Amino acid sequence: MHVHDHAVHGALLDWLPLTLIVLFTITYLGAAYNQRHNALGWSAWRSIFFTLGSLLLAIAVAPPLMAWAHHDLLGHMALHLLIGMLAPLAWVLAAPITLLLRTLPQAGGRRVAALLRSRFVRFVSHPVSALVLNIGGMYVLYLTPLYSASLHNQALHYWIHMHFLVAGYLFCWAILAEPDVSPHRLSLRFRLGVLLASIATHSLLGKLMYGYGWPRGTGHSVEEVQAAAQLMYYGGDLAEVLLAVVLLTLWLRKPVERREGMLHGDATA
Amino acid sequence: MANDPISSSVDTKRSLWAAVLLGIGVMAAVDEIVFHQLLQWHHFFDFGTPTFGIISDGLLHAFELLAIVTGVFMLLDLSQRKRLTIPWAKAGFFLGMGGFQLFDGLINHKILRLHQIRYGVDPLLYDVVWNGAAIVLLLVGIWFYRRAKRLGYR
Numbered sequence: 001m002h003v004h005d006h007a008v009h010g011a012l013l014d015w016l017p018l019t020l021i022v023l024f025t026i027t028y029l030g031a032a033y034n035q036r037h038n039a040l041g042w043s044a045w046r047s048i049f050f051t052l053g054s055l056l057l058a059i060a061v062a063p064p065l066m067a068w069a070h071h072d073l074l075g076h077m078a079l080h081l082l083i084g085m086l087a088p089l090a091w092v093l094a095a096p097i098t099l100l101l102r103t104l105p106q107a108g109g110r111r112v113a114a115l116l117r118s119r120f121v122r123f124v125s126h127p128v129s130a131l132v133l134n135i136g137g138m139y140v141l142y143l144t145p146l147y148s149a150s151l152h153n154q155a156l157h158y159w160i161h162m163h164f165l166v167a168g169y170l171f172c173w174a175i176l177a178e179p180d181v182s183p184h185r186l187s188l189r190f191r192l193g194v195l196l197a198s199i200a201t202h203s204l205l206g207k208l209m210y211g212y213g214w215p216r217g218t219g220h221s222v223e224e225v226q227a228a229a230q231l232m233y234y235g236g237d238l239a240e241v242l243l244a245v246v247l248l249t250l251w252l253r254k255p256v257e258r259r260e261g262m263l264h265g266d267a268t269a
Numbered sequence: 270m271a272n273d274p275i276s277s278s279v280d281t282k283r284s285l286w287a288a289v290l291l292g293i294g295v296m297a298a299v300d301e302i303v304f305h306q307l308l309q310w311h312h313f314f315d316f317g318t319p320t321f322g323i324i325s326d327g328l329l330h331a332f333e334l335l336a337i338v339t340g341v342f343m344l345l346d347l348s349q350r351k352r353l354t355i356p357w358a359k360a361g362f363f364l365g366m367g368g369f370q371l372f373d374g375l376i377n378h379k380i381l382r383l384h385q386i387r388y389g390v391d392p393l394l395y396d397v398v399w400n401g402a403a404i405v406l407l408l409v410g411i412w413f414y415r416r417a418k419r420l421g422y423r
Contacts, residue, residue: 198331199331203327203331204326210314
């Protein structure tokens with residue numbers, strides 16, 4: 001009887017992330033639809049990007065895929081790529097904070113704006129701290145017994161995937177600094193430099209995992225660990241090159257006379 | 270646009286350097302696709318690589334990836350601003366390719382010992398061909414560089 005109860009609860013909990021994603025998406029699309037009378041309008045592309053991000057995330061957290069990723073390290077890496085890089089990138093391009101600021105009544109908007117200026121948000125949304133949270137988190141996860149512990153602990157498992165999503169989102173937001181509002185005005189050169197450090201540390205982690213057989217204690221064979229490490233290496237390359245392409249495309253869409261200033265981080269940029 | 274001071278002259282220096290980045294990135298991509306993936310001569314990880322080599326490899330890899338992306342976008346930017354000069358870009362492209370190939374052949378393969386060109390054979394002939402190719406590319410780059418200078422875009 002108890003076993004059965006647990007199974008039902010467990011199954012319900014498994015569907016929670018998917019339910020939240022659907023709710024977020026409906027809220028976003030509803031708010032975007034309400035902007036149709038706004039003189040500034042709301043680009044359909046942003047709604048498309050949000051839906052795309054939600055779809056990628058929904059694929060990653062769907063219980064059958066989660067179950068596969070639980071047993072297969074390659075599956076885990078594929079989901080990690082979706083949750084930590086591709087879905088957040090699409091969501092950042094949808095500018096959800098800008099939409100929130102436009103949708104909320106004045107008092108609520110002011111509170112969100114104050115939150116954006118707060119020391120905490122300024123800190124975690126800085127490219128360097130976002131890099132440490134993002135890649136640093138991966139070093140801690142894969143080069144310690146944390147990963148094998150997460151296979152047996154449901155709460156830890158959820159927390160780690162939440163960390164992938166939040167840290168990945170912060171990183172994409174910090175590097176792009178647009179089209180969503182950003183608390184920082186950092187030069188394009190600086191942000192490209194942080195991206196360089198991110199690719200370097202990420203690929204180093206892939207090599208360390210391949211060479212020294214991390215994560216350990218999972219029961220996976222050396223070949224599986226090496227295949228997963230290679231997927232992480234090349235998948236990470238793909239995601240980070242995509243981020244660089246998006247960053248520079250946004251730059252190239254700026255009027256010619258503003259580009260030089262953005263490159264060096266002049267106040268007007 | 271004719272009165273625009275920005276577009277009144279070409280940017281030789283940036284044309285050269287943007288193309289150098291592109292050349293480095295293209296050569297690194299050829300190396301990755303042909304020797305790592307297609308021929309599988311290079312190894313993803315060589316257990317004989319010293320720690321310093323493994324760490325610097327991450328940084329080099331990141332630089333190669335960003336070089337190709339930034340190179341392309343810098344050239345696009347120059348072209349949109351009508352400041353791109355093709356003779357200088359050609360010189361930069363070949364100098365970048367040759368420079369990277371020589372760097373890869375001497376520093377990566379020999380000093381950092383990241384991997385050999387091919388395993389299970391005497392690498393000498395492979396090293397000679399590899400670095401010879403690098404020198405040919407560099408010579409082509411130098412020829413284009415002198416030509417660009419002669420053409421007088423200064």
